[in-house]
Amino acid sequence: MASEGTLDRPLIVRTAVELADRDGVAAVSMRHIAGRLDAGVMSLYRYVGSREDLNDLMVDAVFGERPLPSPGPDGWRAKLELSAREEWALYLDHPWMSHLVAVTTRPPMAPNLLAYTDWRMRAVDGHGLGFATMVQVAIMTGTYVQSAAIPLAYETQTARASGHTRQQWARARQAAIHRTLDAAELPMVSGFGMEAFQASEPANIFEFGLHRMLDGIAVLLEQD
Structure with missing residues (x-):
């Protein structure tokens, strides 16, 4: 012992x-x-x-693996994109972590996690936003990445338990897929092919949503 x-x-x-x-x-x-x-x-x-303390410490340890650089790249957009990609990389390495940090109003008390929020606020500081709005931009960025990582976590867990990839699952479920498409009038969904299947992979959804979110922040900053 x-x-x-x-x-x-x-x-x-x-x-x-x-x-x-x-x-x-x-x-x-x-x-x-x-x-x-x-x-x-x-x-x-x-x-x-307690277990809550342990969760905090686990999240802090993982976020400590990828501290954000100082000062980082030039421009708010490059900074927010870098922070999102660094956080996404943490979920690739530790998919389970999204279960501890995603979709919660009571985030872990983890200094290394909160450092991401602080860094993101500094990225948009000086652009005419109020403090509360800067908080919202920072939290929205983290919430987006965390939410996008939840399907990644479930896919990793399911693939580990079943031994089948998502592609293998789709092939095995072809009969059920066809029955579902035939049972309803779904003119758009029925055109779902390999290109759309690949586009719906968690990593590709992350990429698409990240750029659309940054586009929206750009509109906000232009208004101010």
């Missing part, structure tokens, strides 16, 4: 992230972490007070 001297918070957090990377965030528990570390479950609570 691990001795008191060998346990510390960074080790516990690294182990939690490794478990989530391997089995998904639902598999992370104090019991599983203790098992990996050959430690007593209660000994972990000396370093991590």
Whole structure:
């Protein structure tokens, strides 16, 4: 069993992230972490007070892998795009993380995550926006990336559990697809072919939506 001297918070957090990377965030528990570390479950609570604290620490550790540069590229658009791509890369490496940060009004208390929000606000500072609007731009950017990453997380989880890619799933479901299309009048959806299938991949949806969001922010800044 691990001795008191060998346990510390960074080790516990690294182990939690490794478990989530391997089995998904639902598999992370104090019991599983203790098992990996050959430690007593209660000994972990000396370093991590609760599961919510652990979630905060996991998110902070992952965002710490990709700190945003200072000062970054020139121009607000290049800055926001860079921040979005860096955050997207984190979800590619750790798909489970979107389950902890996406679509919530109670974000993790993770300094490295909040640094992304602060960096995005500074990217649009000096363009005539009020403070609250800068907050909204920063949060909207993060919310967009996080929401786009949720299908990526589910696809990764489903592919791991089933052993089938999305393309293999689509081929196996051809009969059901044809029945669905034949059962309703869907003149647009019925034209859904390989090009559209590829366009609907999570990465391509992310790319499309990112540029449309930045276009919308450009209109906002032009108005001001």
